[in-house]
Amino acid sequence: MTTSSRITSDQGVVIMQYLARALFAALAVIYFHHADSFFFALPKATPWLLFAAYVGLQLLLLFWRPANGDAFASGLDLLTLGIVLLLDPGNPPPTMALLFIAVLSNGLLHGIKRFLIMLAGAEIVLAFVLPIRLSYVTTPSASASLFLVIALSACMLYFGLMIWRNQALARAALEATWRDPDTDFISREALISTAGWLVPLHDRISSPMTLALVHHDELPQLANRVAHRIRRSDVAARYDKQHLALLLPCTATAAAEQLLNDLRDRHPGLRAAIMTLSDGDAALEQALAHLQSSMARTRDDNDHWLAHAPPMH
Known part of the structure; x- marks a missing residue:
């Protein structure tokens, strides 16, 4: 089996998703490790405990492979990132980008339907997290956070449109390969x-x-x-x-x-x-x-x- 066939297989995609999740989780832990404080006063080891729990649960889903395991993994992404946003000391929080990376990666791998579900899930997470954060910050910081949310949401809608367009073009190309437009017979x-x-x-x-x-x-x-x-x-x-x-x-x-x-x-x-x-x-x-x-x-x-x-x- 060649390297490309390993990557494009179902098992290869699942492993690639897990490695990407572990990489972004590690980057988030490094970011919190060098932060002077958290948004809320919590023990310094909290990001490491969250990292261990998240990676461990994703690893369990990787090997267990239950029915709808991929949907559970995506839901765990949203839940964990909601907690991470409450810890992020930045205003606006840089880790918000990870939320939209999760949305985009699901769309690229699973299509426009999963993209829209994940985008709705991300907006629900933000609807709970942002009011909590904004109640503790000054007006300029609140405006910056709201602008970032609106800008990233607009970007996600644009990317969703591009995903839908590419899927439509791919279906049209496949149909053109299999069906001759002049005769309506197969090619x-x-x-x-x-x-x-x-x-x-x-x-x-x-x-x-x-x-x-x-x-x-x-x-x-x-x-x-x-x-x-x-x-x-x-x-x-x-x-x-x-x-x-x-x-x-x-x-x-x-x-x-x-x-x-x-x-x-x-x-x-x-x-x-x-x-x-x-x-x-x-x-x-x-x-x-x-x-x-x-x-x-x-x-x-x-x-x-x-x-x-x-x-x-």
């Missing part, structure tokens, strides 16, 4: 990566499967007719700029020819190459390339528009 990449299992299956059940490659200058119009003529078990795909690929399970050569004749009657200029697979070990991509080479023998006349590809060797 060549989707055909090759998902339909190859049909070849050995039909060989195992001793049922013929015929492949056809169809050429026409106006594929969208032809695709509309093909969509109404093929069965639910048939597979149609955009092969390239001017070719459609058809996989016709449980179909003999004569039946495939009848289908192609019907399509040519309605769409003059259509040319095609067909082949009934007899080798269950043939790769689908190889078979389609073999059909494409046979297309060179076709011409736009009634006697040579259809080519029968020779058996593959």
Whole structure:
């Protein structure tokens, strides 16, 4: 397993989250260790005890992995950061940034829904913590804290919009990869990566499967007719700029020819190459390339528009 696959695996992401939490917790402890005092008078060892409890509970969740363990870990983040904000002697408190880092990291890892839930949770924490802090500080310090909260909240909403936009673009890119916009059939990449299992299956059940490659200058119009003529078990795909690929399970050569004749009657200029697979070990991509080479023998006349590809060797 490569390093990238370890990081992108579910276990790798969980470990990476734990290490990030431990790192930010350690930075917070170092910050409090060098602070002269806390916002409220508490024992000097309080940040270390809080650090040990937080890291220990997160480690327990890491190894225990209960149902909804990630949600529990995120809730623990918010609770702990609320306590940290009550300890932070700064005005405005620098540790407030950690609260919004937690929100952003959840959004990047789990999507816009988790981002919005965490953002709402962060605002609830601030709604409890800030009034307590503001009641003990002067007006200038209170204004600075409120400005920081508003500015960070606006930044989070902006980042949330960017997360939503990137997810929408990713879905659109995936759909474009799998679906051809001109014909509404699946793309060549989707055909090759998902339909190859049909070849050995039909060989195992001793049922013929015929492949056809169809050429026409106006594929969208032809695709509309093909969509109404093929069965639910048939597979149609955009092969390239001017070719459609058809996989016709449980179909003999004569039946495939009848289908192609019907399509040519309605769409003059259509040319095609067909082949009934007899080798269950043939790769689908190889078979389609073999059909494409046979297309060179076709011409736009009634006697040579259809080519029968020779058996593959």
